[in-house]
Amino acid sequence: MVYLLRRTVFYVLTAIIALSINFFIPRLMPGNPIDSLLARFSGRVTPRTLASLNALFGLQHHEGLWGQYFAYWRALLHGNLGISFTYFPTAVSHVIGASLPWTLVLVGLCTVLSFIVGTAVGCIVGWKPGSFLDNLLPLTTFFSSIPYFWLGLIALFVFSGLLHWLPVSGAYDSSVSIGWTWSFIASALDHAILPAATLVISTISFWLLRMRNMMVTTLGEDYILLAEAKGLSRMRIMAMYGARNAILPNIASFAMALGFVVTGSILLEVVFSYPGIGFVLYQAVSNEDYPLMQGIFLVVTLVVLLANFLADFCYILLDPRARDEA
Amino acid sequence: MTNREPVAANSALPRGATIEVDPLRRNQRPASDRFEPLVEIQHLTVEYGVGAVAVSGFDLTIGRGEIVGIVGESGSGKSTLAYAVMRLLREPAHIREGRILYYQGDSATELLAVERDQLRALRWSELAIVFQSAMNALNPVMTLHAQIDDVLRAHDRTLTRTSRRERGEELFKLVGIPLDRLRAYPHELSGGMRQRALIAIALALKPNLLIMDEPTTALDVVTQRQILDELLRLRAELGFSMMFVTHDLALIMDIADRIVVMYAGRAVEAGGPEDLLRDPRHPYTIGLLNSFPTVSGPKRRLTGIPGFPPNIAELPQGCAFHPRCDRALDVCRQQVPTFTVEEGSNRGVRCWLHGASTTLGAEASVAEEQCEPAKLARNQGSDMDRGRSSGP
Numbered sequence: 001m002v003y004l005l006r007r008t009v010f011y012v013l014t015a016i017i018a019l020s021i022n023f024f025i026p027r028l029m030p031g032n033p034i035d036s037l038l039a040r041f042s043g044r045v046t047p048r049t050l051a052s053l054n055a056l057f058g059l060q061h062h063e064g065l066w067g068q069y070f071a072y073w074r075a076l077l078h079g080n081l082g083i084s085f086t087y088f089p090t091a092v093s094h095v096i097g098a099s100l101p102w103t104l105v106l107v108g109l110c111t112v113l114s115f116i117v118g119t120a121v122g123c124i125v126g127w128k129p130g131s132f133l134d135n136l137l138p139l140t141t142f143f144s145s146i147p148y149f150w151l152g153l154i155a156l157f158v159f160s161g162l163l164h165w166l167p168v169s170g171a172y173d174s175s176v177s178i179g180w181t182w183s184f185i186a187s188a189l190d191h192a193i194l195p196a197a198t199l200v201i202s203t204i205s206f207w208l209l210r211m212r213n214m215m216v217t218t219l220g221e222d223y224i225l226l227a228e229a230k231g232l233s234r235m236r237i238m239a240m241y242g243a244r245n246a247i248l249p250n251i252a253s254f255a256m257a258l259g260f261v262v263t264g265s266i267l268l269e270v271v272f273s274y275p276g277i278g279f280v281l282y283q284a285v286s287n288e289d290y291p292l293m294q295g296i297f298l299v300v301t302l303v304v305l306l307a308n309f310l311a312d313f314c315y316i317l318l319d320p321r322a323r324d325e326a
Numbered sequence: 327m328t329n330r331e332p333v334a335a336n337s338a339l340p341r342g343a344t345i346e347v348d349p350l351r352r353n354q355r356p357a358s359d360r361f362e363p364l365v366e367i368q369h370l371t372v373e374y375g376v377g378a379v380a381v382s383g384f385d386l387t388i389g390r391g392e393i394v395g396i397v398g399e400s401g402s403g404k405s406t407l408a409y410a411v412m413r414l415l416r417e418p419a420h421i422r423e424g425r426i427l428y429y430q431g432d433s434a435t436e437l438l439a440v441e442r443d444q445l446r447a448l449r450w451s452e453l454a455i456v457f458q459s460a461m462n463a464l465n466p467v468m469t470l471h472a473q474i475d476d477v478l479r480a481h482d483r484t485l486t487r488t489s490r491r492e493r494g495e496e497l498f499k500l501v502g503i504p505l506d507r508l509r510a511y512p513h514e515l516s517g518g519m520r521q522r523a524l525i526a527i528a529l530a531l532k533p534n535l536l537i538m539d540e541p542t543t544a545l546d547v548v549t550q551r552q553i554l555d556e557l558l559r560l561r562a563e564l565g566f567s568m569m570f571v572t573h574d575l576a577l578i579m580d581i582a583d584r585i586v587v588m589y590a591g592r593a594v595e596a597g598g599p600e601d602l603l604r605d606p607r608h609p610y611t612i613g614l615l616n617s618f619p620t621v622s623g624p625k626r627r628l629t630g631i632p633g634f635p636p637n638i639a640e641l642p643q644g645c646a647f648h649p650r651c652d653r654a655l656d657v658c659r660q661q662v663p664t665f666t667v668e669e670g671s672n673r674g675v676r677c678w679l680h681g682a683s684t685t686l687g688a689e690a691s692v693a694e695e696q697c698e699p700a701k702l703a704r705n706q707g708s709d710m711d712r713g714r715s716s717g718p
Contacts, residue, residue, distance in 0.1 A: 222462040229412050230477040230527075231449035240476070241465050248467075320467060320511040 007312050011305050018301045023072050026290045027065065081298065082291035086283050092295035095280060100262075100299065102171050103276030106192055107265040108258070110199040115254050117200075118207025123243045125208070126215025137212070140205030148202035149267040155194050156271070167191050169273030195272045203257075207250065214246035221245070248319050252311045259307030262300050361389020361583075363429055364567050365411065365453075365535055370424030372406050372415065372591075378639040380406040380419065382591040385665075388535065393561065393568040395578035395599075397614070398588035401635045404571045407588070408539045411569065412455050413437060413445060428452065428535075451481050454528040458540040460520035464512035470523050471508040477530050497526040501556060518549035522556070529560070538570045542577070554581055575614045579603060584672055587611050590636050590646035593665060597673040607675045609651045645678065653679060 081092035125133045160168040173187040227241040266278035284292035315322045365388045372381040381403040388394050398404045409415050427434040457463035474494045495505050501522040542550040572578050579599040587595040595608040606612045613631035633650040642649055648658040657678050667674040
């Protein structure tokens with residue numbers, strides 16, 4: 001418990017530092033977001049509009065850097081992340097709020113699915129190394145060595161372009177309205193199949209291979225031999241003595257992978273024009289949309305920290321040795 | 327995983343697992359036998375891959391309640407032998423030849439022929455093993471109680487949770503671990519405690535044979551002594567037999583009823599501890615005895631044994647020990663000596679210097695076939711005076 005408390009304090013401090021860096025880095029860059037906004041409006045802006053824009057973005061020069069910094073924190077704590085340029089005049093929090101769920105559901109579920117299936121298959125393959133199941137390994141390695149956006153492009157070309165089985169882009173059909181209706185869910189699933197399949201196929205080998213190798217290592221342990229000598233059933237030995245120990249290093253990696261759900265999806269969402277947070281980040285970068293970038297980095301920072309915390313917690317839960325070191 | 331070691335398919339042995347023991351044969355055993363046979367290893371040969379023979383034509387009978395020490399250097403095949411009896415050998419090790427009979431009442435079970443389910447039932451309830459390193463042998467993510475509990479449950483589904491917990495407490499009391507440690511994880515215990523816990527787990531189902539694979543090697547001398555005393559007390563209390571594998575001749579002399587010295591996969595000398603100490607015959611045994619000091623007794627030079635144990639894949643021709651033996655004869659370089667048992671005793675030696683016949687010829691190989699089996703079991707009461715009760 002003391003350990004968890006200590007970790008919590010550590011993560012809060014890390015978050016504060018990360019968010020401060022998040023504030024300073026864009027301001028160390030030359031130029032000013034208003035200039036780029038003005039460029040987009042190409043001179044059709046009056047000085048009064050400019051002043052109000054400056055006020056809106058919190059860029060009044062008389063405030064100074066520290067003044068801006070504290071204003072930033074005040075705004076942050078109120079959940080006010082500023083106004084996006086790209087989606088002007090929508091608030092950044094609103095843009096993120098609209099895109100994040102798509103990413104969390106699609107990439108999050110795929111990461112979980114990939115981990116569960118990969119680990120389960122890896123466990124079985126590792127139980128009998130050298131059996132015919134080992135032939136799975138080159139196949140999965142092949143798919144994981146292909147860049148997944150390329151795999152995505154091929155999948156799009158074949159299943160959407162040639163066969164017209166699945167939609168090319170988006171997260172749902174624009175003709176259905178968002179809500180818990182069958183037509184919407186069916187449409188969302190239809191649009192998610194290709195990106196989900198691409199993601200699972202390209203990441204599953206990572207978990208499979210790791211679990212298999214850990215399983216093989218674990219099976220060489222004396223406690224497996226002892227479990228066998230005890231006359232326990234094979235299922236019991238495989239689950240409680242083998243997999244239970246072999247999975248430990250993977251738990252931490254899994255939590256880390258969850259942390260990268262938000263950022264890891266950029267290429268995927270760009271390829272499939274999926275309106276998730278990665279796609280929005282891509283838009284923000286191409287449009288020099290600093291408030292939006294800052295907002296997304298904030299989300300990324302928090303998610304990564306949360307995932308790390310989750311990893312710590314799982315480890316303590318699953319490994320009694322970690323509990324005592326704590 | 328279970329049962330991975332293949333028993334050679336072309337083995338000429340009968341496949342039936344249960345064998346009726348010829349009553350006549352049982353009656354032929356001399357009345358002076360202190361121990362009724364429990365396990366009889368017959369001509370066991372274990373090979374690693376092809377050609378590397380770790381255990382070669384090994385015969386040994388372990389009596390009920392008897393402690394048999396198996397002594398040898400690293401690579402002498404002693405641990406392989408222990409694992410073979412439990413059928414725990416893993417690839418590339420496999421049993422090429424031999425039988426292991428486990429006596430229950432008037433019938434015997436051939437351990438190498440039993441099917442997986444029967445093997446699983448026999449394991450732990452009849453034969454249990456204690457490994458050298460308790461740290462590695464205990465599952466780090468399960469409490470000690472869970473590791474006792476699962477073996478109880480696996481062998482008797484009718485046991486209630488309460489009775490299993492009581493059994494766990496009983497076992498911990500037996501080996502002298504505070505009961506609150508049942509809830510502990512292996513890493514929370516000291517080395518000695520862990521080894522005791524391992525012994526407690528081994529005793530969970532009251533096995534008749536306890537195989538000890540260097541169970542105290544990793545411990546300090548004081549803890550070692552305590553655990554050995556504990557084992558002797560438990561043996562007296564519960565009456566199990568022990569096959570105690572170790573490289574420590576001094577240690578095994580203290581506790582064993584009978585000692586078999588192994589070299590390069592073969593028994594080279596056998597006898598009671600007193601006999602071996604007073605009158606070692608095989609040059610290898612003599613070398614071992616000269617390798618450690620005695621606490622009491624006259625000062626003498628420790629000589630050790632020159633050279634290294636042979637590679638089992640390239641055993642020298644003849645007696646495997648001859649390159650390291652300062653008394654090697656010509657015959658030693660050519661032919662493996664037979665294991666010759668002294669009439670009416672449990673002493674035996676495999677050495678041309680002590681064989682009944684040192685001539686090359688057909689009788690020698692015939693003798694090897696005939697005089698090895700089971701004679702080792704003939705243990706007379708040479709160590710009765712040592713004041714240890716020995717079970718039933």
